[in-house]
Amino acid sequence: MENSAHTSPAARNTPAAFFGGATIGALGGLIGLGGAEFRLPLLIGMFNYAALEAVILNKAMSLVVVATALPFRTATVPFGAITENWGIVANLLAGSLMGAWYGAGWATRLKSETLYKVIAALLVAIAVVLVMGHDATTTGQPALAGSAQLIAGVVAGFAIGIVASLLGVAGGELLIPTLVLLFGADIKLAGSLSLVVSLPTMLVGFTRYSRDQSFAVLGKNKRFLLVMASGSVLGTFIGGLLLGVVPNAVLLPALAVILVISAVKVWRHT
Template identity: 50%
Template sequence: MQKFVAFIWGGVIGVLGGLIGLGGAEFRLPVLVSVFKFPTLDAIILNLMMSLVTVIFALAFRVGLAGLEPIAAQMHIVLNILAGSLAGSWIGVHFATRIDEWTLTRAVAILLIGLSGVLIGHEIVSQQFSLVIPAWLQIPLGVAAGVVIGVFSGMLGVAGGELIIPTLILLFALDIKLAGSLSLAISIPTIIIGLTRYILKGRARIIAAQSTFVIAMALGSIVGAWIGSLLLGFAPSSMLHVLLGIILLASAIKLLGHHRPTLPKALLN
């Protein structure tokens, strides 16, 4: 029964991921913690694994529909962001394995709340402001943004799409649908670096221990990513941003409600 529920949740999350160009990790993480009761660090590692599967298939489905040319034409932007995100992902794992679970959970919730604000307010901001970044400034800003994206990816087990997509739109003035495809291409090596770091630190045994659960949820995510990619041409971007923002905010509230801080052991003696 748990595997079937995992498949269904994976499908729902995969649709959201395939639709906007995300790994779905920001939606999956609260589900892993609140619904399936995984400790936060275990949930982060499982989340990275399933995000990798979702992102790979979501990108493949998008390339199948739109072709590889639009992504190839912007490969310099992909490499620009990756220059920072790969290093940031390595750093993020270092922090994730050294802080207590309540602090880590709060960090996840704060990220979700912040991202919900970005998504909900994106249309208003984009209509009121039109930033033109000089080409010579785009490269260092892209690297700096990549570091931040990588840190959050490694530390919180997310693909980083909600940070990558606004960066691509605001910094490089890309269309949101193209930004979604590039976000998937950037996320794949970023996630791989984070997973590799957890494996080298001996923290990834949870993936083998929960292999059937991972497979069930990953299969659901693949099916969902395919459905989401088919819906891409019909989804209004502004409504989608608001919907995803509301879901992220609700997820953050649920995550904080599920994890309550406990008294230090010294105070209980």
């Protein structure tokens, strides 16, 4: 796996890292995502980290965003509403934990050029899911019930776990539509439930990545990591405050456009 980084330390300045982290964290706190799908193109395009290094850094910062976004959202979605749906969380985790382990293993074996292409393709797929998946959020009716729903939940969780590990993301962009369409969850509740599922899923992928030599990127970039993560925490707080203010009908299409543009930039990255 090719993991060399080409940007000088000066180009990875702390103000840009903090501002970028804060902006992405706000998006994550607002929607219920880790924000990593937006941070990854930034790490590759602006800060010029190699693909696998960017994925590992992305996952580390996503853990911070996910862990802080959940309590920041409690004013709108209380913990009681989350615990009432523990069965749904367990259903998705049954698949996502396995998917996260396998996905991280595949990522460490891919060549940099291939991983860039995979990342770009997944970003476009996520953009489509964000727009199409959330169009059906007004029904509130689960697509399946009983054992069929249980099996579908495990399969969906497995696929989401793989994508989350390959991109270093929390997986909320896929979890939220799944929670809404498959389980009939309210859009705001789905955002918080996705964070609960994402945290252990990401920890499993993170553990798998720790076996690869590219994991050393965390130690070599502690200052950058801490600054961008600090910005992310501030952003998630702001995003939590904005929850319910910004309409999804406006926000989601805009985010999808950003993802497509980011995918093009990642695809062209050398």
